[in-house]
Every structure is written in C-alpha cells, then in structure tokens.
C-alpha cells in the first residue's frame with residue numbers, strides 16, 4: 001500500500017458517534033503527525049475505545065471525517081486496513097493456537113515472505129520464546145497481552161493503534177512494551193495509544209490529548225499541558241504539576 | 254486485495270481446522286449420538302419394521318447420516334460464536350483481508366468436520382452389516398448430495414453463530430433439525446403413518462434427500478426424487494446464504 005504524501009498520519013474533524021441516546025463523541029478534532037507518539041487520555045467511558053474503533057474501520061461514525069495515512073476511514077476502508085494495526089483493549093489472541101502459531105497466522109494473512117522467522121523474532125523481543133509452543137489459553141494475562149501486542153507488530157504498518165496496551169502488565173513487561181513503542185516511533189511509525197497510566201503518557205508521548213464529554217478538551221505537548229496549571233508555589237523546591245494534576249484539573253475533579 | 258481471497262481463506266481455514274483437530278471430542282460427540290441411535294434402531298426396533306428385502310441397516314443409514322450432519326453443525330455455530338465474542342474476530346476485521354474469508358473458513362471447516370463424522374458413522378454401519386450395492390457413481394452421487402446438504406445446513410448454522418450470545422443459544426437451533434429425519438421416510442416407511450403426519454413426512458425436504466441417498470447407495474437409479482432433493486438443498490442454501498450475509502454485513506458495520 002503506497003503512502004499518499006500527507007503531512008499528518010491521522011486527521012480527525014468533527015467526529016460524532018452516538019449509541020442510541022448516549023452521545024459518546026460530539027465533535028472530536030485530532031491531528032497526529034507522522035512518526036510521533038500520541039497519547040489519548042480520558043476517564044472510563046470517555047469514548048477512547050470508540051474513537052480507536054472508528055479509526056480502525058470497526059465502527060462507522062455518525063458524522064465528521066477521519067483520515068488515516070491519507071485514506072478516508074469510511075470511503076477507503078481497505079486502504080486504511082492496509083495501513084494500520086490494532087491492539088484492542090481486550091486481548092485478541094487465539095487461545096487454541098500456540099503463541100508462535102498465532103504470530104505465524106497473522107504473518108501469513110499479511111502475506112509476509114518468511115512467517116516463521118518473523119514469529120521467532122517477535123517471540124524473542126517480547127520474552128515469549130519459552131512459552132512459544134504452549135497454547136495461548138494457558139498464558140498469564142500479561143503474557144497474553146504481550147503476545148497480542150506482538151501480533152500487532154508483525155506487519156510493520158505505518159500507523160499503530162494501541163488501546164490501553166499496558167493495562168495489567170507488570171513493571172518489567174510495561175517497560176518492554178514502552179521500549180517497543182519507542183523503537184516503532186524511531187523507525188517512523190505513528191503510534192496512537194490510549195492509556196489510564198498518566199506516567200505512560202509522560203514517558204512516551206510527543207503529544208497528549210484529553211477526551212472529555214465527547215470532545216478533545218486539551219491537546220498539546222507535556223510542557224504545554226503543564227503550563228495550563230501554575231507551578232505549586234510555596235514549596236521549598238519548585239514542583240512541576242504532574243500530568244495527573246493537569247488531568248484532574250481539566251476534567252473538573 | 255481480491256487476489257488474496259483464496260489464500261486468506263485457506264490460511265483461516267487452516268486455523269479453524271486446528272480448532273477441530275484439537276478438540277476431537279466434538280467430532281466424537283457428533284458421531285456418537287447417531288451411532289447410538291443406529292444401534293438402537295437396528296437391534297431394538299429394526300425387527301418390527303417391514304422394509305421388504307432391504308436389510309434394515311441399509312434402509313435407515315441415510316436418515317442417520319442426516320442426523321449426524323444436523324448435530325455436527327451445532328459445533329459450527331459454536332465455533333463461530335466463540336470467534337465473534339473473542340477479540341480475534343475484530344483483529345481480522347481490522348486487517349486487510351477479504352471479510353468473506355473469515356466466514357468461508359468456518360463454512361469449509363464445517364464441511365470437513367462433518368465429513369469426518371460421517372465417515373465414522375458409515376464405518377460403524379459397515380461393522381453391523383451395512384452392505385451397499387452402490388457403484389462408484391452411486392457413492393460419488395451420495396457423497397455429493399451429503400456435502401450439498403451439509404453446506405445448506407452450515408449456512409443456516411452461520412446465522413445463530415453470528416447472532417447468539419450464549420453457547421446454548423448457538424446450538425439450540427439444531428434440535429429441530431435433528432428431529433426432522435424422524436418424521437420422514439428415514440426409519441419407517443411413510444405408508445404406515447396417519448394422514449396429516451404422512452402428508453408432512455412425504456413432502457418435507459429431508460424425505461427426498463433420504464430417498465435419493467437410499468436409491469444411490471443401493472445401486473438403483475437416483476429416481477425422480479433427486480431433483481426435488483437438489484431443489485430443496487439449493488433453495489435452503491441460497492436463502493440461508495443470503496440471510497447469513499445480510500446478518501454478517503450488519504455485524505461488521
């Protein structure tokens with residue numbers, strides 16, 4: 001799939017989505033630059049997963065436009081699918097297949113030349129070599145999550161969506177995933193991730209957006225977000241407000 | 254993308270076939286009930302049924318084979334439902350693969366699994382004295398009709414497989430199909446039945462299939478029922494396929 005020369009990898013304008021009476025997205029605008037890591041924050045039920053599902057063509061929006069890698073998600077779904085990989089919020093692995101078979105399956109579906117080698121490499125990168133031949137159903141939650149992320153990195157597409165990639169992972173595994181995400185971005189891949197761990201956004205993201213009541217209410221670099229709050233004053237050493245402070249302040253808590 | 258439909262379907266069929274071979278109990282369960290029924294009919298009721306010069310096991314095997322298929326497709330629905338509920342289905346939907354491949358993989362696997370069950374049942378029938386007079390064309394004709402019947406019932410099974418929320422819901426639809434052969438010419442000649450029952454038995458789809466199978470396996474011409482049987486199978490197949498496709502389109506937005 002050739003990359004149309006657009007400066008932004010993800011471009012969202014006025015996106016709306018309702019489930020019956022529930023207006024989840026009420027005009028979301030978003031812009032993600034190529035090769036950057038973009039973190040989307042929001043409380044439970046804010047609509048992060050809904051937005052990711054629309055961007056990955058699993059769900060149709062009610063209004064507005066969204067382009068991924070230059071392809072319109074509604075009109076050019078096949079182009080979008082060839083440009084992305086998705087790690088959904090809940091592990092999408094085949095429990096009856098082994099870890100290695102899961103990776104080989106995805107590699108075959110992407111028509112890669114050497115599915116076995118691709119699988120072995122990813123198993124190594126995600127510390128799953130030992131468990132490679134075991135059925136994925138016997139994996140721990142964290143192992144399954146790592147396999148899930150590895151499956152999304154099989155094809156090396158230009159845009160990667162990670163919906164709460166490190167939920168339920170131990171600190172070591174979390175650092176492995178962060179490392180993988182950084183490596184992706186260094187290689188020019190655009191990453192949009194959602195997270196509940198504000199530290200994750202601080203650590204990884206070039207830009208951070210906060211989704212609240214159906215809209216992106218804040219969007220900027222960590223520095224720009226910090227400037228929204230005055231530094232705490234009367235302390236002996238001046239303390240920067242943490243992202244958590246910013247988050248709680250802007251969602252009105 | 255269209256050029257990959259066949260290879261994608263093959264890869265995905267390989268996956269679902271592994272699901273079958275890794276839970277062989279489903280095939281045994283599919284075969285065991287019809288085998289038990291066959292033994293019961295042959296050794297308990299068989300003596301009381303007058304089927305003329307035809308040995309009773311030869312007479313009733315076609316009915317048993319249709320019952321095998323009707324119970325086998327319950328697992329088709331269950332496998333599909335499990336896929337729909339797990340995240341793996343959404344992963345496939347977000348990938349650049351033909352969406353119909355996912356369904357066709359389940360359909361082809363259903364046919365394969367049912368063929369294995371049918372072979373098991375026919376094997377047991379041989380052990381208890383089934384001696385068909387069919388030549389090669391008779392066997393090929395019978396096999397072809399059985400596959401067509403399996404395809405028709407499989408596409409029916411796809412509908413609850415896509416829509417059911419529970420395992421019970423996914424398999425309940427098959428119970429009436431399992432009993433349909435009982436009210437047909439499968440086990441006793443329809444001539445002994447009271448008026449309305451006889452009218453139903455002689456005109457329901459299963460009877461024409463059974464009569465044709467019986468003719469083919471006993472080395473006789475297929476008979477005029479062949480066209481009725483083919484028309485029923487093709488008609489059910491077409492309607493179920495269209496309905497299943499509509500439901501699938503709705504599901505995958």
Ligand SMILES: Nc1ncnc2c1ncn2[C@@H]1O[C@H](COP(=O)(O)OP(=O)(O)OP(=O)(O)O)[C@@H](O)[C@H]1O
Pocket residue numbers: 019022024042043044045046047048049050051089
């Ligand atoms: N298919 C659906 N049908 C009805 N309501 C839905 C559907 N999908 C999501 N919702 C509702 O939309 C709202 C947003 O859900 P979404 O999953 O996008 O939130 P989220 O920001 O990802 O939350 P979390 O942090 O808990 O994952 C929720 O109130 C949810 O109940």
Ligand SMILES: [Mg+2]
Pocket residue numbers: 048049050089163
């Ligand atoms: Mg979510």
